[in-house]
Amino acid sequence: MVKQKTEYVIMEVSSQSLKLDRVYGLHFNMGIFTNLSEDHISEKEHPNMEDYFNSKLKLFDMCEIAFVNTDDLGGCKVVKSGKCNMKTYGIDNGANLLAKDITITNTYADFKVKLGERNERVKVRNTTADLVYIMH
Numbered sequence: 001m002v003k004q005k006t007e008y009v010i011m012e013v014s015s016q017s018l019k020l021d022r023v024y025g026l027h028f029n030m031g032i033f034t035n036l037s038e039d040h041i042s043e044k045e046h047p048n049m050e051d052y053f054n055s056k057l058k059l060f061d062m063c064e065i066a067f068v069n070t071d072d073l074g075g076c077k078v079v080k081s082g083k084c085n086m087k088t089y090g091i092d093n094g095a096n097l098l099a100k101d102i103t104i105t106n107t108y109a110d111f112k113v114k115l116g117e118r119n120e121r122v123k124v125r126n127t128t129a130d131l132v133y134i135m136h
Contacts, residue, residue: 015056028062029063
């Protein structure tokens with residue numbers, strides 16, 4: 001990537017890579033927190049939810065800005081940590097970016113986003129098995 005003079009990279013940083021310092025020393029412009037689930041609790045990954053959460057929390061020591069899901073209890077704890085400039089998103093709880101009137105079909109997702117005092121309609125086409133949202 002250095003030889004190709006890559007300017008931007010989007011990567012998934014696993015809780016395991018954070019726990020084992022595999023990304024130590026990297027700087028991220030942006031970090032995104034989606035959720036915590038018990039899927040990663042095991043002898044090989046994280047012995048308990050506290051270890052899992054603390055591992056994920058390391059990302060926010062390495063980024064300038066974070067987008068955090070406030071509909072997840074873990075996300076609320078991330079925001080309270082105050083580790084970097086936090087922006088929030090959600091559906092049910094108060095957030096900087098609040099989605100409402102959501103319609104999801106096989107071909108698109110359509111919703112309103114409340115940005116401060118403005119309401120904007122967003123329609124994202126589903127061109128793969130997963131919907132991808134890009135926030136900027």
